[in-house]
Amino acid sequence: MPIWAYFLIGAALAGLIGLALHWQLVVAEGAYLGPHVVAWLYDRFAPHYDRVKQFDKAGDALMLAAPILKHLAVSAVSHAVVLDVATGTGRLPDALLAQRRFRGHIVALDLSRRMLDRAQAKLAAYGDRVVFMRRDAQRLPFDADAFDVVTCLEALEFMRDQHAAVREMWRVLKPGGLLMVSNRIGPDAWKLPGRTLPTAAFAARLRALGFQDVQSRPWLVDYDLVTGIKP
Numbered sequence: 001m002p003i004w005a006y007f008l009i010g011a012a013l014a015g016l017i018g019l020a021l022h023w024q025l026v027v028a029e030g031a032y033l034g035p036h037v038v039a040w041l042y043d044r045f046a047p048h049y050d051r052v053k054q055f056d057k058a059g060d061a062l063m064l065a066a067p068i069l070k071h072l073a074v075s076a077v078s079h080a081v082v083l084d085v086a087t088g089t090g091r092l093p094d095a096l097l098a099q100r101r102f103r104g105h106i107v108a109l110d111l112s113r114r115m116l117d118r119a120q121a122k123l124a125a126y127g128d129r130v131v132f133m134r135r136d137a138q139r140l141p142f143d144a145d146a147f148d149v150v151t152c153l154e155a156l157e158f159m160r161d162q163h164a165a166v167r168e169m170w171r172v173l174k175p176g177g178l179l180m181v182s183n184r185i186g187p188d189a190w191k192l193p194g195r196t197l198p199t200a201a202f203a204a205r206l207r208a209l210g211f212q213d214v215q216s217r218p219w220l221v222d223y224d225l226v227t228g229i230k231p
Contacts, residue, residue, distance in 0.1 A: 034160065035111055035136060035159070035160060036111075038111070038112075038158050039111040039112045039113075042088075042111075042112035042114070042115050043112050043113060043114040043115070044114075046089070046112065046114035046115045046117070046118050047114075047118075049088065049089050049115065049118065050089050050118070050122075053091075055091055055094075057094075057095070057098070060091065060092075060094075060095035061095055061098065061099065063219055063225060064091075064092055064095045064096070064151075064153075064180070064225075065095045065096045065098070065099050065102070067178075067180065067227060068082070068096060068102075068149055068151075068178065068180065069096075069099060069101050069102060071149070071178040072102075072104075072148065072149070073101075075148070075176055077104075077148050078103060079103055079104050079105075080102075080104035080105075080148040080149060081104060081105050081106075081107070081146070081147050081148055081149075082096065082104060082105070082106045082107070082147060082148065082149040082150075082151065083106075083107045083109065083140075083142070083146075083147040083149070083150045083151070083169075083172060084106060084107070084108050084109065084151045084152070084153075085109050085137045085140075085150065085151065085152040085155065085165070085169065086109070086110055086111075086137055086152055086153070086154075086155030086159075087108035087109060087110045087115075087116070087119055087132075088110060088112075088115050088119065088153075088154075088155075089115055089118040089119045089122060090108055090118070090119030090120075090122050090123050090130075091153065092106075092108075092151050092153060093106045093108050093119070093123055093126075093130050094122060094123060097123065097126045097129060097130065104129075104148070105128075105129050105130070105131070106129065106130045106131070107130075107131050107133060107142075107147075108123075108130055108131065108132050108133070109132075109133045109134075109135050109137070109140075110132075110133075110134065111134060111135070111136060111137075112134075113134055116132050116134055119132060120132050137152070137155070137159060137165045137168065138159065138160070138161055138164045138165050138168060139168070140168045140169075140171070140172050142172045143172070144171050144172060145172070145173070145174045145175065146172045146173075146174070147172055147173055147174060147177060148174055148177050148178070149173075149177060149178045149179075149180065150169045150172065150173045150177065150178075150179050150180075151179075151180045151181065152165070152169065152180075152181045152182070153180075153181070153182045153223075154182050154220075154223065155182075156181060156182070156183070156184070156195075157184040157189075157192050157195040157196050158195070162195065163205070166179075166181070166205075166206070166209060167209065169181075170209050170210065170211070170230060173230045174230070175230055175231060176229065176230065176231075177229070177230050178227060178228075178229060179206070179211060179227060179228045179229075179230065180225065180226070180227050181225075181226050182219060182220075182223040182224065182225055182226070183196075183197065183199065183202040183216070183223060183224045183225075183226050184196045184222060184223060185198070185199060185222060185223060185224055186221055186222040186223075188222060189222070199216050199224050202216070202224075202226060203215075203216055203226060206226065206228045207228075210230065210231065211228030211229060211230060212228065212229050212230075212231050213227075213228060213229045214226065214227070214228040215227050215228075
């Protein structure tokens with residue numbers, strides 16, 4: 001075989017390895033490499049996260065905070081305890097604590113230390129109304145029936161066993177409590193094989209766990225927002 005053929009083969013292999021690394025580390029955000037790799041990647045991206053995401057505070061108040069406040073009002077819960085799983089830089093706590101009608105407390109949980117540092121700095125004005133914890137979503141360190149609301153946004157598809165994570169959310173949610181999670185959809189969902197479900201299948205999975213009144217509505221380009229009630 002001529003020497004140029006070896007160079008071509010080497011270049012092709014290098015290209016394939018580069019594509020694989022790009023998929024694993026950029027597209028899948030380390031999801032197939034384990035939770036500690038995901039946390040490591042987010043640790044490094046934390047300083048840039050909010051600037052890249054450019055959260056819409058008005059939209060978050062409408063889409064995230066309003067349904068929670070409505071549920072708490074209907075349930076007559078005046079001082080709710082909310083768990084935000086995979087809180088990142090604190091998007092959900094920021095949206096909810098900004099509402100004067102919300103008089104409760106939030107536990108903000110994430111596996112990335114630097115994302116939690118950013119969340120803590122962002123939410124410092126709320127004092128002890130928000131508590132930060134570095135924990136794995138699949139092994140929540142709480143008693144059963146502990147929270148009035150459990151949320152998890154833009155994260156389930158990056159967890160090794162999202163079904164186990166949702167079971168844990170069910171366990172720590174009080175009877176009558178609200179679950180709010182996002183489900184990855186859209187043209188890029190196929191790039192995460194085994195980690196995403198179509199809207200109807202995801203809703204069916206929640207119902208199979210026991211959730212009632214499961215509802216899905218469009219949220220972001222790549223996500224539905226799904227809610228359910230634990231009876």
